[in-house]
Amino acid sequence: MALGSNHVTTTTADKFIPEIWSDEIIAAYKNKLVAANLFSKMSFVGKKGDTIHIPAPTRGAATIKAANTQVTLQAATESEVIVTVNQHYEYSRVIEDIVETQALSSMRKFYTEDAGYALAKRVDTSLIQLGRTFNGGSAGARYDAAFIGGDGTTAFDYSASEGAGNASALTDAAIRRTIQRLDDVDAPEEGRFIIVPPSARNTMMGIARYTEQAFVGEVGGGNTIRNGQIGNVYGIPVYVSSNTDYLNAAADGSGANIGRAVLIGHKDSAVFAEQQGVRSQTQYKQEYLGTLYTADTLYGVKELRDGTCFAIAVPS
Secondary structure, eight states: OOTTTTTTTTTTGGOOOHHHHHHHHHHHHHHHGGGGGGGGEEEEETSSSSEEEEEOOOOOEEEEEOOOSSSOOOOOOOEEEEEEEOOOHHHHHHHEHHHHHSSSSHHHHHHHHHHHHHHHHHHHHHHHGGTTTTGGOOOTTTTTTTTTTSSSSOOOOOTTHHHTTTOOOOOOHHHHHHHHHHHHHTTTTTTEEEEHHHHHHHHHHHHHHHTTTBBBBOOTTTTTOTTTEEEETTTTTEETTTTTEEEEEEHHHHTOOOEEEEEEEEEGGGGEEEEEEEEEEEEEGGGGTTEEEEEEEEEEEOOOSTEEEEEEEEOO
């Protein structure tokens, strides 16, 4: 018996062809990343294991060579940074047949963009929260090693002002003081960045210095702008992210939010090790008369060079 022409084809079923889902979510994911584009990235794709050992050699010193004497030999017991690849995040939806039949094709675009945003936000969060440990911090949400935005010198105190903290608006002095800290440890000029929350961007737009030549965006200037970049200060690119970390009154993050963290540092202060990039998979589930769609990624993050990135406490 002839079955007619009403066959399921690649055209009628294109909403659930994995390649299409994958292309769209990868594009959405890359478009939403901010912090992951700024820190060092190490590809662990295709490798087995869950741990990466990164050598951390000690810098040597140049010495005077005296006539008729042996050269000065240098030896140090080198250390390493261990990165554990243990961050596995996923985004899943079951799309029932009735929805697939009746919904517009724009539904797929929404889901892939939403999945890309969710996974990118998770990756950025993992990196941004390393700011808690920078400069010798204890990793708690209190940010006990941060400085305040008012001068970049005074230590952030979560218990100040009856528990409201002493975070203060970002100033030119704080930025210059932090740049000096990077200069003092010989952090290279290239690869530096500033990540600010929307509240700090609002502050910066009200300071004449940053709206003149010292804070200039490159849009329209023929250069490629990386995600989130809004300009540069003293030659350092500035990025705005709504995903910057909150300063909390409790170390475990269970207290009141009492500010947000600006990060000023160098890309080698931390590493993002990606073992599995974003992948997209679909599977028909007959018991639900629907298609299961899942996107996931596997990675690890770790501080590399303490003292090359600093958290600045500013109001929310």
